[in-house]
Amino acid sequence: MRKLIPFFLALVFNSALAQAQSLSQSLENARMKQQPASNAPRTAIKPVLVIHGGAGTILKKNMSPEKERAYMEALKAALEKGYSILKNGGSSLDAVEAAVNVMEDDPLFNAGKGAVFTHEGKNELDASIMNGRTLAAGAVAGVTTIRNPITAARAVMEKSSHVMMTGRGAEEFAKQQGLTIVDPSYFYTEDRWQGLQRVKKQDSMKTELDHGNKPTSGLRQPENRDSKYGTVGAVALDAQGNLAAATSTGGMTNKRFGRVGDSPIIGAGTYADNNTCAVSCTGWGEYFILLVMAKTVSDMMEFGHFSLEKATNEMVMKRLGALGGDGGLIAVDKDGHIAMPFNTEGMYRGYIDKDGKVTIKIYKD
Amino acid sequence: MRKLIPFFLALVFNSALAQAQSLSQSLENARMKQQPASNAPRTAIKPVLVIHGGAGTILKKNMSPEKERAYMEALKAALEKGYSILKNGGSSLDAVEAAVNVMEDDPLFNAGKGAVFTHEGKNELDASIMNGRTLAAGAVAGVTTIRNPITAARAVMEKSSHVMMTGRGAEEFAKQQGLTIVDPSYFYTEDRWQGLQRVKKQDSMKTELDHGNKPTSGLRQPENRDSKYGTVGAVALDAQGNLAAATSTGGMTNKRFGRVGDSPIIGAGTYADNNTCAVSCTGWGEYFILLVMAKTVSDMMEFGHFSLEKATNEMVMKRLGALGGDGGLIAVDKDGHIAMPFNTEGMYRGYIDKDGKVTIKIYKD
Numbered sequence: 001m002r003k004l005i006p007f008f009l010a011l012v013f014n015s016a017l018a019q020a021q022s023l024s025q026s027l028e029n030a031r032m033k034q035q036p037a038s039n040a041p042r043t044a045i046k047p048v049l050v051i052h053g054g055a056g057t058i059l060k061k062n063m064s065p066e067k068e069r070a071y072m073e074a075l076k077a078a079l080e081k082g083y084s085i086l087k088n089g090g091s092s093l094d095a096v097e098a099a100v101n102v103m104e105d106d107p108l109f110n111a112g113k114g115a116v117f118t119h120e121g122k123n124e125l126d127a128s129i130m131n132g133r134t135l136a137a138g139a140v141a142g143v144t145t146i147r148n149p150i151t152a153a154r155a156v157m158e159k160s161s162h163v164m165m166t167g168r169g170a171e172e173f174a175k176q177q178g179l180t181i182v183d184p185s186y187f188y189t190e191d192r193w194q195g196l197q198r199v200k201k202q203d204s205m206k207t208e209l210d211h212g213n214k215p216t217s218g219l220r221q222p223e224n225r226d227s228k229y230g231t232v233g234a235v236a237l238d239a240q241g242n243l244a245a246a247t248s249t250g251g252m253t254n255k256r257f258g259r260v261g262d263s264p265i266i267g268a269g270t271y272a273d274n275n276t277c278a279v280s281c282t283g284w285g286e287y288f289i290l291l292v293m294a295k296t297v298s299d300m301m302e303f304g305h306f307s308l309e310k311a312t313n314e315m316v317m318k319r320l321g322a323l324g325g326d327g328g329l330i331a332v333d334k335d336g337h338i339a340m341p342f343n344t345e346g347m348y349r350g351y352i353d354k355d356g357k358v359t360i361k362i363y364k365d
Numbered sequence: 366m367r368k369l370i371p372f373f374l375a376l377v378f379n380s381a382l383a384q385a386q387s388l389s390q391s392l393e394n395a396r397m398k399q400q401p402a403s404n405a406p407r408t409a410i411k412p413v414l415v416i417h418g419g420a421g422t423i424l425k426k427n428m429s430p431e432k433e434r435a436y437m438e439a440l441k442a443a444l445e446k447g448y449s450i451l452k453n454g455g456s457s458l459d460a461v462e463a464a465v466n467v468m469e470d471d472p473l474f475n476a477g478k479g480a481v482f483t484h485e486g487k488n489e490l491d492a493s494i495m496n497g498r499t500l501a502a503g504a505v506a507g508v509t510t511i512r513n514p515i516t517a518a519r520a521v522m523e524k525s526s527h528v529m530m531t532g533r534g535a536e537e538f539a540k541q542q543g544l545t546i547v548d549p550s551y552f553y554t555e556d557r558w559q560g561l562q563r564v565k566k567q568d569s570m571k572t573e574l575d576h577g578n579k580p581t582s583g584l585r586q587p588e589n590r591d592s593k594y595g596t597v598g599a600v601a602l603d604a605q606g607n608l609a610a611a612t613s614t615g616g617m618t619n620k621r622f623g624r625v626g627d628s629p630i631i632g633a634g635t636y637a638d639n640n641t642c643a644v645s646c647t648g649w650g651e652y653f654i655l656l657v658m659a660k661t662v663s664d665m666m667e668f669g670h671f672s673l674e675k676a677t678n679e680m681v682m683k684r685l686g687a688l689g690g691d692g693g694l695i696a697v698d699k700d701g702h703i704a705m706p707f708n709t710e711g712m713y714r715g716y717i718d719k720d721g722k723v724t725i726k727i728y729k730d
Contacts, residue, residue, distance in 0.1 A: 169623025258534025267657035292632035303669030
């Protein structure tokens with residue numbers, strides 16, 4: 001009987017909220033019906049946070065010491081922000097959102113402020129987030145006025161009956177939800193603007209290479225700042241044993257035709273399931289979509305009983321490359337194991353493990 | 366040596382095409398490197414085609430004999446069109462596109478002509494297609510001027526370096542590719558317009574029910590024509606043993622905020638892999654996205670060694686319902702086995718099996 005009280009309370013509470021019930025709440029109810037909340041104290045779990053700031057042709061020889069330090073510090077700031085939430089018993093969902101917010105606000109990364117430009121000279125942002133406890137998820141694609149797309153993705157997840165919203169409709173929803181709306185010029189950075197001009201020039205000069213047998217694209221370009229791709233993301237395990245994943249991006253420099261990559265696609269760029277793992281991807285989005293990268297890692301663990309390490313290696317180091325794609329991902333499993341494989345020259349990445357140890361890396365080991 | 370000739374020819378051919386190389390061609394090259402084409406005669410495979418025209422509250426008592434006959438005939442026409450291609454040695458890709466085209470052009474189905482209306486009174490169409498041989502895929506979302514969205518999805522797959530294009534950008538691309546562009550008024554049908562008015566009225570009256578604990582949504586409404594959802598799709602196995610899947614939809618009546626469902630999401634509404642199966646989904650899209658429905662069926666087969674029947678039943682009859690979602694899917698595996706599970710009252714569906722036998726159904730068995 002005692003165990004049923006929170007269940008009935010939840011029903012009453014949800015009935016009161018019924019008029020505004022979101023998909024997230026429906027999932028919560030579905031979950032409660034199957035596993036009514038227990039009052040039993042849980043074993044304390046040591047939280048883990050992993051982040052990335054994009055994978056690509058990141059070579060030490062092309063990086064100035066100042067720039068390297070700036071990236072290391074930015075990654076550290078994002079890790080510390082997210083981990084402070086986890087350390088204080090906060091949720092993995094809050095932690096991944098907070099960590100991604102820090103990177104969205106930092107012009108060093110291709111997400112939020114600092115996003116790359118489309119062919120038409122605009123900044124069109126994509127993001128997605130997923131709650132591994134309930135399987136609730138939210139995503140926005142092609143938005144131009146929302147300061148923090150990951151926060152909009154979370155609002156879609158928690159305040160609407162939808163999972164994915166696009167373009168102006170998504171912007172209208174974010175505005176209604178009281179999120180910070182900015183003029184599109186907020187996203188302008190001189191660096192990215194020059195990047196667009198360079199890529200446009202290179203694309204017209206090197207079309208053959210860029211679309212050739214061995215595609216070179218931005219990822220294989222010699223300068224870091226010329227990377228066509230880039231994404232930020234975070235995955236976390238909290239003290240309650242709940243997993244969450246978040247990914248945010250400006251997409252691909254010079255993208256056209258309303259192109260959407262893997263970042264806002266649940267299953268491709270982002271997935272989280274308490275039964276397996278949480279995953280956030282970065283790289284050549286098209287290949288991540290075809291492979292349904294994040295969910296396949298989870299499925300390898302669930303149905304093939306692969307370890308996190310084996311599953312992520314199989315996907316990133318074997319299957320991705322075999323198709324001709326490149327990039328990387330970060331992942332944490334339900335036991336706190338961490339994986340960060342990539343098949344590019346480098347990936348901005350870092351984690352705080354179960355023992356609270358901070359590790360930040362840019363290049364290959 | 367003889368075996369290498371087609372390989373070298375392909376390289377030369379692709380080199381000539383390099384300037385315009387699409388992702389689809391890159392995937393073809395990647396595949397050739399791993400498994401050079403063989404001249405060895407293949408065992409003749411008997412082709413299979415399966416289609417659906419949407420799942421929902423489809424009850425015999427609400428269906429007039431005329432309407433029932435119209436649906437049966439429309440499904441038959443789509444099956445015959447697709448199967449005639451397969452029978453003549455054509456590809457599964459051509460077959461699924463052709464079958465979906467027939468349903469897109471038929472106002473009975475919520476795809477192409479006959480699409481439902483958004484909250485703003487527009488028709489916004491989504492579609493995706495996938496080639497199980499190469500894993501190439503294409504998708505369009507939120508398009509309003511492309512007569513056959515599945516054909517646009519195929520053009521994205523075969524003529525661009527992207528997988529997913531949205532909105533006006535996708536329309537611009539389709540126009541450049543010479544696809545049939547129509548005035549948005551082409552998609553207007555009186556039936557769907559009245560459907561929007563009814564749903565708007567019902568939504569304002571029954572918000573509590575629609576968003577309550579036991580969501581009723583369009584799928585559970587008593588009249589067929591009031592279904593909020595609906596999708597068309599096709600999956601096929603051709604005589605070369607290649608699988609393909611295609612899905613096209615007008616989405617959800619009264620949808621807002623640029624909502625995108627599962628139909629244009631590779632992995633959710635559509636997936637095909639020659640190693641496992643081809644899947645096309647219909648139903649409450651949000652749940653299909655969270656479950657990454659189509660790819661999970663494939664992964665259960667690949668990593669868990671489930672049969673097609675076991676995998677599709679587990680996903681549709683157990684997991685989908687457990688989360689509170691509903692709908693169905695059609696699938697064919699590499700050996701020609703067919704599955705068509707749904708947890709709604711009915712699903713417009715049909716197939717032509719290995720023996721050429723035609724079966725068309727609407728209600729539960």
